[in-house]
Amino acid sequence: MWSGSWVAERLGVSLVGDEGLQELLGLALRRNPKRAHLLVSNVLGKHVPQQPLVVWRAGHDLGLRVRDLLGADECRRAVVLGYAETATGLGHSVADGIGLAPYLHSTRRPVEGVATAGGFEESHSHATSHLLLPEDPDLLGGPGPLVLVDDEFSTGNTVLNTIRDLHARYPRERYVVVALVDMRSAADMGRLDAFAEEIGARVDLVAMASGTVRLPDGVLEKGQALVAAHQQAPPDAGVTPVTAGAGAPRHTRVDLEWPAGVPDGGRHGFTPEHRTALEAALPGMAARISDALRSVPAGRDTGGTRRVLVLGNEELMYAPLRLAAALQQNTHAGTAHDAPAETVCAQARTEVYYSTTTRSPVLAVDDPGYAIRTRLVFPAHDDPADGPGERYAYNVAGAGFDAVVAVVDSTADTDRLHAPDGLLAQLAAHTGHVVLAVVPSYVPALPGHAPDHHAPEGPERPSMLPQPLRGPDFSSYAPEEVGWLLQDLSEVELEAPTEEREEAIQSGGAHYAESLPVEYQPDEQYQQLFEAALTASAARIARAVGTVTDTVLAERTPRPVLVSLARAGTPVGVLMRRWAQHRHGLDLPHYAVSIVRGRGIDANALRWLAENHDPADVVFVDGWTGKGAITRELAEALRDFPGFDPEIAVLADPGGCVRTYGTREDFLIPSACLNSTVSGLISRTVLRADLVGPDDFHGAKFYRELAGSDVSGHFLDTVAARFDEVMPAVDADVKELLSADRTPTWEGWGAVERISEEYGIHDVNLVKPGVGETTRVLLRRVPWKILAGRGAGADLDHVRLLAEQRGVPVEEVDELPYSCVGLIHPKYTRGATGADGRAVAK
Structure with a gap:
């Protein structure tokens, strides 16, 4: 059964495109004012547990296609950039396929002492701020191609906004956009060529498959109603927790003996030399995990075959993926790296799967025609920049795993990880054995690789200020x-x-x-x-x-x-x-x-x-x-x-x-x-x-x-x-x-994201909330419209007057957390006018 049929039958949503598209993608629901449905990839290793070699090959093969597109000489000059959190492992696998290019992924985790080389906003996301923190400050400054990797290319807003920002800092002649699926609508198809012409560079697109999502009228309202109805029930209803024996340990910790000097991922850059060192160490690390799993019995319902899940942690996707693939191979000594996945682990009768936790909240429905059947909810445990919150592991509970190998970096090995409601306890309730593997968090040896004028003055340099x-x-x-x-x-x-x-x-x-x-x-x-x-x-x-x-x-x-x-x-x-x-x-x-x-x-x-x-x-x-x-x-x-x-x-x-x-x-x-x-x-x-x-x-x-x-x-x-x-x-x-709890709620940021999506702006920087910011829009920018809280009084008199003087409509709305919000149109073109002679957006 297709894992999108439950949503399709209830909302009338359909996927149209390449043969096998439904094998790559399922459908789920989420609460979102712009798009209720969620495309769930079966080969990404995020929401759906999958054989690790299947996940790695999906990115690796895309990298081979990029290598063929660019040629060996250009690949030597290229840099690969992946998106946090979903595409960090995919981007790394693409870099493996290219073979000659260093890799960097964006991050939502600031690192003390490491200078920021750039950043951008992902306006449609639940967690938008991306940072670029390369150890080598010149990594993005070369003239070679930049390869940008995301799991899905739909409207293209995030990728194009990234290119626009980076092109202003580090101009280059060529970009390659890589995605598992190209899901652009007909209206979005021409944007890439127009954008390339606008910035004066070549922009190519490489995808595993392409198609579109057909949405009937009223799908958003129906989707929101479905989410509201099913959120009334517990997401893991019907899943029976595993009961450990009295006094049984909650988990076993394994020392990976991670190779010194090898980063845990691409947060600060990952070179071909790093890749060589990691691959040399992978068989030994997989053997140590195998030893920790040796006593795990097979499940009663698996015909004597053990099912093991290697679970990564948010942005930490590549290291767990490679460990899972090595574990899969390690149980069948002598199996070639590119052997068919179905032959791996045959002798040991062990099935190895891979997925990762996520910060993305998605509705779970226990139905074979739905992509997210169960979810585990636990507190964030890596001191995220946006403060504490919930995190999720999907399709783990009730999946029949005899053991779960949880892989985290040392920054995430905190008290909250080990708390009674933490990830390890949640996993222990749904599997017979939990193994914890901690990868050392890599921090550049020379913090603050910023230009001299960003570092504090030392005593040896007299101040010229x-x-x-x-x-x-x-x-x-x-x-x-x-x-x-x-x-x-x-x-x-x-x-x-x-x-x-x-x-x-x-x-x-x-x-x-x-x-x-x-x-x-x-x-x-x-x-x-x-x-x-x-x-x-x-x-x-x-x-x-x-x-x-x-x-x-x-x-x-x-x-x-x-x-x-x-x-x-x-x-x-x-x-x-x-x-x-x-x-x-x-x-x-x-x-x-x-x-x-x-x-x-x-x-x-x-x-x-x-x-x-x-x-x-x-x-x-x-x-x-x-x-x-x-x-x-x-x-x-x-x-x-x-x-x-x-x-x-x-x-x-x-x-x-x-x-x-x-x-x-x-x-x-x-x-x-x-x-x-x-x-x-x-x-x-x-x-x-x-x-x-x-x-x-x-x-x-x-x-x-x-x-x-x-x-x-x-x-x-x-x-x-x-x-x-x-x-x-x-x-x-x-x-x-x-005496009050004044913890920031960031309620305003959430409202801005919602407004950005509802009004089709797709850039949070063009949504200015509050009386002060709205006034600034009217005084300094080219406003599109003003949203005013229904019934707002004299506090907005000056806003209404300015709007009238500038010919800007004021729209009264309900449930606005601010008195008013100013909107700047994202496609303003000087010289274009409407019927009344005022400048308009194009």
């Missing part, structure tokens, strides 16, 4: 209010029309930080709205300022050094400094630094801070969180700078991204209504290679000519005037917060 800029020479703030760790670019022409900037940013031709938008100057009506908003919200802001400041003083340090993220964080930093001085008599230092999404924080500013203050006292300050992109950016950037605490203190945290905040309500902070005229007349920050050298701070402009419109001091004074009246409320808020 300038002192902070201060008002009135730079900004309209008083000199004691803030020191700007920036360079003055006031005399440089950096402004560009909004439409021109948008087109350049979205085409990959320029980063948003390389230019500035033309400063928006409000008309009288808008200025009146600002004044009304300030009057109405001053006490509310004062309360949030007091709450976040007193939380910092109580939890972080009694003498904080406030470092605001320019520019939205700077008014908040000034207000926090004023609160500390007014209520506690503290004269806190306050600086403003630049942080740029995709480029990181100003490393020279951090050096200056480390030279002049204790990094442990530094508290980073921002205005609000949207989806949390800057929160993640800061945490990643500070891995190269030990001693600094990456936790941001914010006035408002509607995205649920931080622990230190004044409020989690999404309300209008009037400083978001304007640009420089409420931020000390300072522009947003600029990072451009021809303007910012290795010993320079990032840059910004001081708009002295706008002094007549400046309300920066007025905003601060109006809020500070309400400090005394809100102190009792602040005391109550802080007391409650200090």
Whole structure:
């Protein structure tokens, strides 16, 4: 029976394509606002246990086809890049088939001390942020072909976004996209050629099979209803746990004697030399696993044949795969590496299977026509960057395995792995014996293979960094209010029309930080709205300022050094400094630094801070969180700078991204209504290679000519005037917060992913949640539409006015976790106009 028939019969979904496509793919269901069905591969080794040589050969044979396509000379110059987590093992196997190319896979696990060579977002995924952490900083910089490997090529959004990002950093002439299945719709077929022409490079596609998924009308709603109905029942209903004897050990640990110097995978790069060393060690490691399994009896229902599963762990797919294949071969001495799988293990009557755990939540239905029949649920045990959460092992329970060999890396060998509800205990409940094999987590021998300007200053190199800029020479703030760790670019022409900037940013031709938008100057009506908003919200802001400041003083340090993220964080930093001085008599230092999404924080500013203050006292300050992109950016950037605490203190945290905040309500902070005229007349920050050298701070402009419109001091004074009246409320808020569970929920990020999919944007960077971010969209970008929470009141008056002035529709929606969300269309083309003459997206 086809493992997609259950879904097909109930939803009317069908696969159409190459012969044998249904043998490669099954169907399952998941809760997803864009696509309820899930294609489940039978040869990937992720969700469905499969013979390891079948899994390895699927990738290896694709690699052979790439080698034939490129030729030997180009293969020697090529680099293979696989996607975390699903395709890490597949990409590695493709590299095996090519034979001459080094391999790197993206990762969702930051590694302390290892510099980031790039990153990108996978907007449709449940866990989106990918990092590239090669040990060799020049690995991606060569001119040879880049081979990108994913399990499925459907819309192509993730792969094309990756190429666009990497091409801007490391341009090259040729790319090859490799996938098990090419499932593009007819509408998506032409995108690859158009994209290649756009970037001026050749892009080839190699796939094992191709086809499409036919979806009837209403399939999304029907799929969501099916998921909701079947989630009422326990996913493992009908599976009887195995009961171990009294006093029986929960698992056996085996020492693999992993070869020294060989990485556990491609997280930091894996060379052909590494492959040679691993293959020489595999027979011995497989023999040690066999010894640990020797006492495992065959199951009663398997005719005397033992069934053994080798279970990898999320991104750790290749090492378990090769161990499983070696174990499969080791039970039949003398079997050739490429022998038919059915002849392997014949003498020992042992069947070896392979799969891995995953962070992807999928509905389980115990039916032979459904691809995911059972699932085990357990806590994450590798200290993931996105915090604790659930992980899953599919089709393990009830599959009749006599033993499971769980392979993890040493980073994942934690207390949570061994906990009563951890993976090992879950496995022990469903098999007779569990063997734990731990592969040492590889960390580059020389951490911080970053350029010199990313590393902290050593004592042997005297600092060449300038002192902070201060008002009135730079900004309209008083000199004691803030020191700007920036360079003055006031005399440089950096402004560009909004439409021109948008087109350049979205085409990959320029980063948003390389230019500035033309400063928006409000008309009288808008200025009146600002004044009304300030009057109405001053006490509310004062309360949030007091709450976040007193939380910092109580939890972080009694003498904080406030470092605001320019520019939205700077008014908040000034207000926090004023609160500390007014209520506690503290004269806190306050600086403003630049942080740029995709480029990181100003490393020279951090050096200056480390030279002049204790990094442990530094508290980073921002205005609000949207989806949390800057929160993640800061945490990643500070891995190269030990001693600094990456936790941001914010006035408002509607995205649920931080622990230190004044409020989690999404309300209008009037400083978001304007640009420089409420931020000390300072522009947003600029990072451009021809303007910012290795010993320079990032840059910004001081708009002295706008002094007549400046309300920066007025905003601060109006809020500070309400400090005394809100102190009792602040005391109550802080007391409650200090005893509350403030673990970040990242609710905002989930909402952004949902909105990105529902509106067909497929890029979370173009979804700007919250009042502040929506205002920025209307002031600086080319907005497509505004989503407003149904019934939102005066907090959105200025948003509605700006939208009306720019001809942008405002759509009221239900169940929005923010007051509003601004959407930027991902395909904006300057010069195209609609019937009303306004610019439109194409």
